[in-house]
Each structure stands twice: as structure tokens, then as C-alpha cells.
Amino acid sequence: MSRPIGPRRIVCLTEEPTEVLYALGEQERIVGISGFTVRPARARKEKPKVSAFTSAKIEAILALEPDFVVGFSDIQAEIARDLVKAGVEVWISNHRSVEGIVEYIRRLGALVGAAERADAYARRAEAHLAEVGKAAAALPRRPRVYFEEWDEPPITGIRWVAELVRIAGGDDVFPERAEKPLARDRILADASEVVRRAPELILGSWCGKKFRPDKVAARPGWDAIPAVRDGELHEIKSPIILQPGPAALFDGLDAIHRIVAAWARRRSP
Template sequence: MGHGGVSGPQRIVCLTEEPTEVLYALGEQHRIVGISGFTVRPSIARREKPKVSAFTSAKIGEILKLQPDFVVGFSDIQADIAAELIRQGVEVWISNHRSVDGILDYIRRLGALVGAGEKANVYADGLQRGLREIGQASAQLPRRPRVYFEEWDEPPISGIRWVAELVRIAGGDDVFPELAAESLAKHRILADANEVVRRAPDIILGSWCGKKFRPDKVAARPGWEVIPAVRDGELHEIKSPLILQPGPAALTDGVREMARIIQAWSAKQGDR
């Protein structure tokens, strides 16, 4: 540990929301000098930190003016921003975690990088405990619903790996496990939307990246009226900031929202 807590990067730019949420959770937000314009958690970050990036583009000039000593982003989608910053001599870390374990590991690593490894471990351990508790509660359910998770509608794209894993922890079974393993969205596009009809989900969860989920539009898709979820009105939105970012939100509010929906579905099964 450095004296007076001055170890680790002092001027961090976060290109996506999850590093911002993690650093605030660890009490290390004083290190953040710029954030993604899509950040909604924690809400105070929006008020007190300059917004310098979208998901696929960033104001490189604005970022350089902030004189960052470390920039954190996520995935191949931010490769161009990262390359530009690296050419300008900035140190960049692009994480590419896709699973629940990956998210927990990311939190521990990000904490270690800013000299808050101990705090990060305690925080990640707490998140892990929370997931275990949800898993234990959902293991008591008499029947596991089949769940179709849709992260975009035109074309339909099914849920990424951490989403499928959280569905399982919350007590459901993802109907497209083979697509959840694909890290790139283009590989999770449903070649045939009728495949959802064949897999007959009991619950449909929608989280259309950055726009409102429309259950009425889903229910009106040709042939979908026979799907149990459509027949029983089990179409639910999970807001994208809660589930589509591989950070603390998904492991807390996101999975809890899923568990709530699945438990409510389960409670109704007794009446049928």
C-alpha cells in the first residue's frame, strides 16, 4: 500500500458503465475523471463526472484533455477507441468477460489495479454470497420454467452467457443454451424466429438494448400465440442497464428481478 492511498492510477476514464459502478462501490470514485454517456448507475456519477464516450465511439480529444493515466473499456466493440488511445500513448485495459465468474473476477482485478484489492475481494465475496442465496431459494421451486431472453427484436437476438447463467441461478432454464455460449451478438441472432415457438418458453424476458420492450409486439408475432409465455401473459421487461452490462447491476438487481418474475410464475402454477 502506498502512503496516503496514492497508489494506482489517479485519473481513470471508464468507457462503459461497469467499471464506474465497481469503483463507486469500492469507494474509489475520486479516481474517475470521465465516464460513458450511457452510465445510469450509480446515478450520482452522471451528475458529477464528465461524459466522454458512447459505446462504439468516443471523443478522443476530450478524453486526452482529461489526461487519463488509465482507461477501462469492454469487448471487441471498443477496439477502435482503444487502438486510438493506445496510439496516443494512453494505457488501456479492455476486459472481455462473458460469464458470472468472469464478472466476479473482473471486479477483483479492477480493484487490484487501483490498489483496492482487499476491498474488491470483500465486495465480490458478498456478491457471490447473494447469488448463492438466490440459487438456494430457487432450488426449492417445484418446477423450473423454460425462459426465452431477448436482447434485441429486429432481428431477434437471444441472451449472452452471463444472462443465461443468471436465469439458471434465478430458477429458470434458458431455451437457447447453445447460443448463450456465443460471445458475439451476431452469432446469437435467431436464424428462425419460429424456433422460439418450438422451444415453448413459459416466460419471455425482454431487454432491448437501450429501447423499451414491447410485449404487445412480441405477442403479435406470427405463430407466437401458441407459446405458453404468450398464452399466459408472461412477457416481462428487465431494463437493459440491470442485465446487459457485465458488472454489479446484473449480479444484484438484474438477477433479483428475474428471480421475482420466476417465483411469481411458480406461485401461479399451483392454480392451474
């Protein structure tokens, strides 16, 4: 029997590598996951939870004897440093775009000897993006969209979210902020800027808590915003949009497109 290619004991510090490895049928390699993992649901039952997002149980991770740890972004740099010092191989991805998510699927698949399956999965994602983009192009109107990923202080959507809004048929009202990789650079110091940009749809995905349309609508001066005036405030569940993984390319994109398409139909002649 041939030895499996690549790492055999993987700890996933965020959800997206867990989702990808399960989709590729490589879940047996996973020995630990993030406590924030919700996709796939079975992972929470099958795998020990050893990390949050900005913190991790280093001793618990080391006890699992991983030969590879996968994390995401500079926010997990300290976790990565501690594990590297302990002799563990760590890969921190830092992708922030739709294209980056697709290529992440291919890279992770290649690392575990599943390059062909990963490429097929990535091509499925690309086909879905194209299919939704084609449907969006047929809509009679494109709404101006404000996406909020946190409320206190208000933080605008990250790059992959803005790109998915565009593919789904809308136009992000803060495209210049979407290019900023760090959340602190997307904080709205002056929330009245949203009023000036007059979005016709407001999409909220507050990481870790329920979006409150009533609370948003009650902000000073926001009653002048078309989306507030028309009651077009909608929640996109954070597990399907705020992780730079497959969920965003499939369920997240579909959720945005349904809202955008419904808005466009209501306003067509």
C-alpha cells in the first residue's frame, strides 16, 4: 500500500481548509479544527476544537502531533510563530479575492496529493461564478449596495465580498475601501458617508452576532438612505460570506444574488 502524499495530521485554524479538505474527501487527515467551524456540520462532531481566530490552544495543538497547520492572514501570525518555534510546519494563506479563493482550493489540494480533485472542485466554483454572473447581467437594474461586516464601529466589506456583490448584480458603494485587507482600514469614521453614497440595498453580516436591521435604520440621518426608506436591509449569514473559502463562492454568492434579483424585479417596469 502506497504512503499518502503530503501531510497526514493537519490542524485547521480556520474554517475554509476544513471545508475544502472535506469536499475533497481528505477529512481523515484533519486532527484539529477551529471552534468557529460550522461547515461542514459533521466536522464539529468529529474533530477536536483547538483554536479561535486570534488565539489557539498551543499545547493542545502540539498534543495532536500535527505535521502541518493551516491558518489564514496576518491576524494569526502570533499563533503561527509559536507553532513554528515548536517545530511545526505552518502555512498561513493570505488570499483576499474571489480569484484567490479559487486558487487556494487548488493549492491546498495539491499539498495533500489531491490536485486533480481540487482542480475539478475549483472549476465547479468558476462555473458557478460564471453562471451567476450571466444571470446578473440579464437583470434590468443594478442596485448600489452597502455591505457591513461589523456595526460598532461600522466596517465595510472586504475585497472578496465586494467582488461577489458585483458578480451577483450589484455595485459596492465603497469599492476603494474593499481593497484594504485589514478591517481597521475599512472602519467608517464618519457613518454619514453611507448616507451620501445612497445605497439601494444594505447587506449586513456581523461576525458572531445577528444583524439588526432596526438598529441600522435608527442611526441618525439614515432614514434618508433609499435602502432604509424602502426597507431593503438584509442579513447574509456570516458563515457563508465572511470566510474566504468555498462557502462564499457558492452559498454566499447565491444569497446575495437572490436579494439583488428580487430587488431588481420589484423595480422593473
